[in-house]
Amino acid sequence: MPPPTVTRPLPTVAALDALWARVASRPLWAPPNFLRYLALRARARLTRLDPARVQVRAPAGMVNDCASCRDNCCIGPRSTVLLRLRDIATLVDLGREDLIAPGAPAFADDELAGRPALRRQVASESWRVFPKLRQNRFHACGALTDEGRCSLHPHWPLACARFPYALDLTRHEVFYSRRCDSFWIRHDGRADARVAAMKVAAVAAYDERVKDLVLLAYAHEELDALGLARHLSR
Numbered sequence: 662m663p664p665p666t667v668t669r670p671l672p673t674v675a676a677l678d679a680l681w682a683r684v685a686s687r688p689l690w691a692p693p694n695f696l697r698y699l700a701l702r703a704r705a706r707l708t709r710l711d712p713a714r715v716q717v718r719a720p721a722g723m724v725n726d727c728a729s730c731r732d733n734c735c736i737g738p739r740s741t742v743l744l745r746l747r748d749i750a751t752l753v754d755l756g757r758e759d760l761i762a763p764g765a766p767a768f769a770d771d772e773l774a775g776r777p778a779l780r781r782q783v784a785s786e787s788w789r790v791f792p793k794l795r796q797n798r799f800h801a802c803g804a805l806t807d808e809g810r811c812s813l814h815p816h817w818p819l820a821c822a823r824f825p826y827a828l829d830l831t832r833h834e835v836f837y838s839r840r841c842d843s844f845w846i847r848h849d850g851r852a853d854a855r856v857a858a859m860k861v862a863a864v865a866a867y868d869e870r871v872k873d874l875v876l877l878a879y880a881h882e883e884l885d886a887l888g889l890a891r892h893l894s895r
Contacts, residue, residue: 671816673750676887681872684879694879701878704786706830709871712864715828719837722852723844724859725825730843734824735802735811739779740840741766742794742802743787745869746876748818749889755816760803761892762795787870790877792892794818819869823862835863 689707690698701707734740744752744761752760773780782788795803804813811817825841828834837844846852876884877893884890 671751671754673754673887673889674747677746677750677889680880680883680887681876684876689875689879697878701874705871705874707871707875709868710828710833710864712861714833715860715864716832716834717826717836717856717860718829718832718834719826719856720846722846722848722856723837724847724852724855725841726843726845734841735805735821736800738766738796738800739768739772739776740800740802741796742818742820743782744792744794744892745819745866746873746884746889747869748794749792749892750887751813751816751818753888755813757804757813758892760795760813761792763792763892763894766793787873790893790895791873792894819862819866823859823866826859826863828863828867830867835860 689701735742749761752758768779768783773783797803802811804811804817806812811821813821825838825844826835827838829836881890
């Protein structure tokens, strides 16, 4: 559960946004990058999603209720958080690079059984390249305070911001994670607004993956200059 909101300047995040704006300001296929573009297209989908075209596959009005949570969603070996470039930049700005953990934790076949989303994630290139949010020896998130609150909020990773909603890209659907048992269902405007916000956050997390792939292919030197590339496994 997050503590009260505290905001602060994030200059590396702002620089990353400016870099993306420069890279995205011209067609990716424009010369002399056409072969680079074809290689990237062969590896991944580059189309960003419109939240309006994504359906929510969950009971109407179903939203998480952190105040009544009997557990923490950021505890356990399967709760490993994959960091995006924006997450890394945020941790750099917050002075919390100690939370950036290189390498990918391994999962046994029985841990992946019946969890297709987790299986797809650990088989992805992103899982190999990007760092993870550090956990302690008890598999609890390193950002948790002694009271079980998130010390990074509101600048927590994108994966945490959209939890417990996640995107099923093959179906263009956002679903509610079975790992979150603390929820309530209300049929009013407040609940609808919460669900809509979580859908947008889930799509935004996917769009950041697209942006990361493009920036790694087109602006690796600039990422290195920002101090981000050194946290990646290439």
